[in-house]
Amino acid sequence: MTAAVDRARELPRPAPGWLARVDMGKLLAHLSLLLLVALWTFPTAGLLISSLRDKDQLAVSGWWTALTTSVTQGVTRVGTAEMQIEEGGRFVIRGNLFGTDTNKAIESFGLSNAAPAAAAAGQSLPMADGGAITVAADGGFEWVSDAAFTHTRGPRVFYVANIAPRFTVDNYIEVLTAAGVGRSFINSFTVTIPATIIPILMAAFAAYALAWMRFPFRGPIVALVVGLLVVPLQMSLIPLLSLYNGIANAFGAEDGKTYLGIWLAHTAFGLPLAIYLLRNYMAGLPKEIMESARIDGASHFKIFTGMVLPLSFPALASFSIFQFLWVWNDLLVAMVFLGAQESKLVLTGKLVSLLGSRGNNWEILTAGAFITIVVPLIVFFSLQRYFVRGLLSGSVK
Amino acid sequence: MSDIVQQVVGAVFAIAIALGGAVAYFWGSNWLLDKVLGTGTRMSGREITRRDNLRSRIRPWLFLLPALLFLSVYLIYPVIETFRLSLFDKTGRTFIGFSNYFWALGDGNFQRSIVNNIVWLIVVPSFATAFGLVIAVLADRLWWGNIAKSLVFMPMAISFVGASVIWKFVYDYRAEGAEQIGLLNAVVTGLGLPPQAWITIPFWNSILLMVILIWIQTGFAMVILSAALRGIPEETLEAARIDGANDFQIFFGIMIPQIRGTIVVVWTTITIVVLKVFDIIFAMTNGQWDTEVLANLMFKWMFVNFDYGRGSTIAVIIMLAVLPIMIWNIRRANAEEGTR
Numbered sequence: 001m002t003a004a005v006d007r008a009r010e011l012p013r014p015a016p017g018w019l020a021r022v023d024m025g026k027l028l029a030h031l032s033l034l035l036l037v038a039l040w041t042f043p044t045a046g047l048l049i050s051s052l053r054d055k056d057q058l059a060v061s062g063w064w065t066a067l068t069t070s071v072t073q074g075v076t077r078v079g080t081a082e083m084q085i086e087e088g089g090r091f092v093i094r095g096n097l098f099g100t101d102t103n104k105a106i107e108s109f110g111l112s113n114a115a116p117a118a119a120a121a122g123q124s125l126p127m128a129d130g131g132a133i134t135v136a137a138d139g140g141f142e143w144v145s146d147a148a149f150t151h152t153r154g155p156r157v158f159y160v161a162n163i164a165p166r167f168t169v170d171n172y173i174e175v176l177t178a179a180g181v182g183r184s185f186i187n188s189f190t191v192t193i194p195a196t197i198i199p200i201l202m203a204a205f206a207a208y209a210l211a212w213m214r215f216p217f218r219g220p221i222v223a224l225v226v227g228l229l230v231v232p233l234q235m236s237l238i239p240l241l242s243l244y245n246g247i248a249n250a251f252g253a254e255d256g257k258t259y260l261g262i263w264l265a266h267t268a269f270g271l272p273l274a275i276y277l278l279r280n281y282m283a284g285l286p287k288e289i290m291e292s293a294r295i296d297g298a299s300h301f302k303i304f305t306g307m308v309l310p311l312s313f314p315a316l317a318s319f320s321i322f323q324f325l326w327v328w329n330d331l332l333v334a335m336v337f338l339g340a341q342e343s344k345l346v347l348t349g350k351l352v353s354l355l356g357s358r359g360n361n362w363e364i365l366t367a368g369a370f371i372t373i374v375v376p377l378i379v380f381f382s383l384q385r386y387f388v389r390g391l392l393s394g395s396v397k
Numbered sequence: 398m399s400d401i402v403q404q405v406v407g408a409v410f411a412i413a414i415a416l417g418g419a420v421a422y423f424w425g426s427n428w429l430l431d432k433v434l435g436t437g438t439r440m441s442g443r444e445i446t447r448r449d450n451l452r453s454r455i456r457p458w459l460f461l462l463p464a465l466l467f468l469s470v471y472l473i474y475p476v477i478e479t480f481r482l483s484l485f486d487k488t489g490r491t492f493i494g495f496s497n498y499f500w501a502l503g504d505g506n507f508q509r510s511i512v513n514n515i516v517w518l519i520v521v522p523s524f525a526t527a528f529g530l531v532i533a534v535l536a537d538r539l540w541w542g543n544i545a546k547s548l549v550f551m552p553m554a555i556s557f558v559g560a561s562v563i564w565k566f567v568y569d570y571r572a573e574g575a576e577q578i579g580l581l582n583a584v585v586t587g588l589g590l591p592p593q594a595w596i597t598i599p600f601w602n603s604i605l606l607m608v609i610l611i612w613i614q615t616g617f618a619m620v621i622l623s624a625a626l627r628g629i630p631e632e633t634l635e636a637a638r639i640d641g642a643n644d645f646q647i648f649f650g651i652m653i654p655q656i657r658g659t660i661v662v663v664w665t666t667i668t669i670v671v672l673k674v675f676d677i678i679f680a681m682t683n684g685q686w687d688t689e690v691l692a693n694l695m696f697k698w699m700f701v702n703f704d705y706g707r708g709s710t711i712a713v714i715i716m717l718a719v720l721p722i723m724i725w726n727i728r729r730a731n732a733e734e735g736t737r
Contacts, residue, residue, distance in 0.1 A: 025644060026538070033535040033545050036528070040549045040612065043563045046580060050566065062578045183401070190404050194411045201419040206464035215457040219734060221465075226730040228472050230723050232673050234695050234712040236471060238705050239478035242489075259404065263411060268471030271464055300456055301427040329556030331676045336700070343400070348558040352680050355562065362566065362578070369562035373555045380554035384547065391617065392624050 051370045054103060054166040055363035070163050071107070073116055077154035078133070078141060084149045091131070091145050097159055098139035103166045109135045109159040116158035129155060171367035179358070180342065181368050184350035188375075190259060191334065191346055192327045195266035196320055202267070203274030203319070204312065208304045210275065211282040212290060222279070228272040237336050240265065244337065257339040265337050266330075270323045277322075280393055281315035282308055318390025321383050325376050347372040419463070426459045476716070482709035489705050497710035507711070510689045513603055514718075517674065517690065520604070522667040524611045526660060529618025533626055534648065536619075546623065550616035557613070557676035564609045565681060570594040599687040606688060609677050614670060618663045625659035626652060665722050672718050691715050 050063045061070035076097045084091045098104050110118030111125060119125045121137040131145025135157070176182040209215075210222055244256025285308065293303050309316075331348040338344050345353060351365075351372050358364045380387060434452045436445045486493050501507045532549055536542030552560060569579030573591050577583040582592040596602050629652060637647050653660070675692035682688045684697070691711055699708035 029535050029538055033532065033539060033542075036532055036535075037545045037548050040552065040615070042580065043567050043612070044551070044555075047563045047566060058578070060578070061576055062580070062583050064580075064583075186401055186405070190408045194408050194415065197412050198415040201416065201423070202463045202467065205423055205460040209457045209460035213453075213457040213460070215454065218457075219731070221461070222734060223727045223731060224468075226727050227723050228468060230669050230719050230726065231472060231476060232692075232712065232715045232719055234673070234675075234692060235479045235716050236475040238482060238699055238709055238712070239475035240471065242705075259407060260411065264467075265471060268467040271467055272472070275464060299427075299431075300460075301423070304460075325554055329559070331556070331558050331679070332696070348556050348676070351558050351562060355565070355680055362569070365562055366566065369559050373559040376554040376556070377551065380551065381547075384550075388620055391620055 047366050048370055050362060051171055051366035052167045052169070053171075053363075054163065054168055055171060055361075056101075056104075057163045057166065058363050058366070060163075066167075067165050069165060071160060072104070072163055073158070073160050075113075075156050075158050077156055078143060080154050081149035081151050086148075089146075091148050093143040093149065095141055096139045097135060097141060097157060098161070101139075104139060104161040104163050105137050106135055106139055107160045107162055109157055111155065111157065113158055116160050127155060133157065135159070171363040172371070175364055175367040175371065179354065179364055179368065180345075181347070181350055181354075181371055183343065184345050184347045185371065187344060188328060188346045188348075188372075191262055191266070191338070192324060194259075194263045195270070195327045196323045198263060199267040199270045199274050199323065200316060200320065203271055203278055204309060204316070205304070206271075207275050207278035207282055208300075208308055210279045212303075212308075213300060225272050225275050225279075229276060231272075233269065233332060236269070237332075241336060255339070257337060257341075257344070259338070262333065262337040265333055266323075266327050269333065270319075270326065273322065274319045277319050277390060277393060278312060278315050281312055285311055314386060314389060315393070317383065317386040318393070321379060321387050322390055324379060328376055422463065423459070427456070430455060430459065479709045479712050479716075482705050483713045484706075486706050487704045493706070497706050500707065501710055501714070506684075506689055506694055509687060510691045510694045513688065513690050514672070516603065517607055517610075517671050518668060520607050521610050521614065521671045522664045524607075525614040525667050526618045526622075526663050528611065528615040529620075529663070530622050530653075530660070532615065533619045533623035534652070537623060537626060546619060549619055552613045553616045555613065557609075557674075558680050560609050560613055561677050561680040564605070564612070565596070568595045568605060570596075596682060597686045602682065602686050603688050606677055606681055609681075610671065610674060614667050618667065621663050622656060622659060625656040629655045665725070669719060669722060672715055 046063045049066050050058050053063065053066055056072055057066075057070050060072050061068075074097070076099075078097075079093045079095055083095075084093050086092075097106065097109070106121040108117040108120050109125070110116045111127070112118075119135075121135060124132040124134045126132045127143065127145075129145075129149060129151040130147055131143055131149075133141055133143040135141045139159075139161075141157070176185075210218060210225075241256070244261050246256075248254070248256035289307065290303060293307060298306070329348065330346075331352065334346045334349050338346065338349075340349065340353070351368055354365060354368050430452055434448045434455075436448050440448075482489055483497055484492060484494060486496075532545070536545045539545070555563070566578075567580045568582075569577070570582055570592055571577050571579075577586055577592055581595060586592050595605055633651060633655070634647060637651050642650065673692055674690060675696060678684060678688055678690050678693045679696065684690070684693050691714065695708055695711035695715065698704050698711060702708075
């Protein structure tokens with residue numbers, strides 16, 4: 001599917017006009033692939049763009065309109081009589097409908113829900129409590145009356161405002177601090193890094209034994225590892241949970257939900273893949289090197305630490321990436337073995353809890369989701385080569 | 398704040414202990430073996446041979462011991478224990494035979510889960526494999542194919558929960574008349590149709606949840622199939638072209654048969670992912686609006702109702718569904734072992 005074939009196909013063709021020279025098949029291929037890539041990237045792009053938008057805009061317009069001005073409706077209570085000041089014999093109440101927001105511009109305003117467009121920016125409307133109100137485009141209002149105000153409840157002013165496109169990292173700041181995602185970020189690292197490192201040496205030694213040592217039951221053990229590769233996690237949860245709780249009770253702790261517990265669980269759940277990947281790789285190392293080393297009198301331990309381990313770096317890297325992504329992205333194991341306590345939630349658990357409690361606050365959800373996926377994406381794009389190589393050796397044999 | 402410091406110090410400590418422990422164990426146990434069963438010049442030839450044999454018989458087990466210990470405690474024992482628990486009641490003390498299984502057969506939620514799981518098993522692997530194959534074929538012909546592949550592959554790195562939020566945003570619903578901020582409803586209203594609360598409409602909501610998993614798994618299928626396609630000998634394709642075969646004939650007549658084995662591997666791998674799918678349903682609907690699947694149902698019985706008997710029963714049923722693939726994998730591995 002390559003240049004050679006294309007050339008073979010193009011050779012006998014005459015070359016009349018430029019239109020005829022456009023390869024229709026190729027054009028169709030370009031367009032189809034473009035469409036598919038768009039389908040695959042738009043959802044993520046939408047999330048990223050939305051997380052950077054102003055939260056008021058995000059709530060009223062699609063992310064694809066992020067660069068255009070959007071329209072919002074709002075309502076604000078203007079001040080009570082207490083806020084009036086006397087100026088040259090007249091009474092004035094001033095303020096801003098937007099509070100401290102500066103990215104909005106009044107299009108029109110009104111005094112009832114049904115008529116938010118009764119007057120344009122800069123115009124005045126008579127008020128029920130006396131006098132008239134003028135609202136400027138920047139939201140600043142001036143309510144002026146000849147008689148002193150006496151009302152105790154500020155009347156409501158309804159408005160239609162334009163929001164200029166605005167990008168901000170406010171959502172991220174709020175999510176990381178107020179929403180507690182920052183804490184979960186640290187928790188995720190606490191779980192992931194030991195759970196990625198601990199299984200590696202254990203699996204490497206086992207893989208070497210299964211690849212290069214001769215002993216009874218080697219075949220059945222390999223078969224066992226292959227079988228365990230696909231055992232559903234669900235089979236392990238209940239017995240392990242009981243076991244953990246039993247151990248916790250014996251030590252007088254209230255429950256068995258500890259970081260140590262989840263590290264060991266992830267270690268064990270990652271072992272079958274680790275052993276399988278590493279064994280496949282080690283078994284493919286040249287036999288001659290091993291044999292000559294053996295003849296020179298090197299022990300298995302020396303061969304393993306001195307030769308096999310350094311040579312297996314690509315496979316070790318592949319597994320580390322798999323395990324890192326799997327642990328970082330895991331929800332089930334974290335919920336079962338670490339629990340739903342706020343201070344122990346990892347990012348995936350935190351995101352689920354935000355979906356429940358802040359389900360309509362898309363500025364929180366989009367920024368929170370992006371924080372949970374950014375680390376895997378960095379790992380993925382920087383180490384894609386090893387990731388692909390691992391996938392290939394893990395499934396195609 | 399101090400508990401965060403404590404937590405981070407704990408993690409660093411754990412890494413140090415694990416690495417130090419592993420080095421100490423492997424080095425120490427091997428040293429001990431060589432010391433205890435070492436050979437000296439004053440020994441008889443027979444004694445030396447005996448000790449050499451003994452050492453080489455023990456050493457593999459020293460290498461394997463930690464891994465086997467972990468596999469036994471965390472996977473083998475629980476599998477057996479879960480089978481046992483599925484024959485017991487809620488508390489795990491009273492033996493009730495197959496009552497849990499009979500209960501499952503008659504339970505509405507269970508039946509719905511089974512039906513949904515079957516639809517998932519048909520839809521997700523087939524679409525993910527088909528899309529993966531098409532993208533692999535297209536990308537390998539075009540100069541920007543590698544960039545395209547990278548982008549399609551990217552969702553593989555995203556957690557199921559993260560993907561759920563991404564798609565929940567796509568499926569977002571605003572009442573008719575309001576401006577839609579979800580991509581799907583924006584397209585629908587753009588075509589002049591009324592917007593829908595997609596996640597609450599039975600059947601279609603399940604399909605939309607499946608879309609999430611297809612979106613994630615297509616990259617996997619694409620990478621594996623792309624590698625297999627490159628393995629097809631150049632001459633085979635060229636010969637077909639010279640014989641006048643067009644692109645479609647080459648695709649269906651030559652490429653697909655050549656990589657059939659790989660397609661099966663991709664299909665079964667995705668099948669296993671589908672059988673275990675939990676996060677997407679848990680995050681999107683938690684089984685409401687008829688979207689229940691086995692893994693989420695199992696979680697409910699275990700963690701909401703605290704009925705370990707029924708929870709185990711559902712786990713065993715997932716396990717039974719995986720079993721044929723497991724056996725097939727083992728046989729394949731054994732066959733390979735034989736050719737080595």
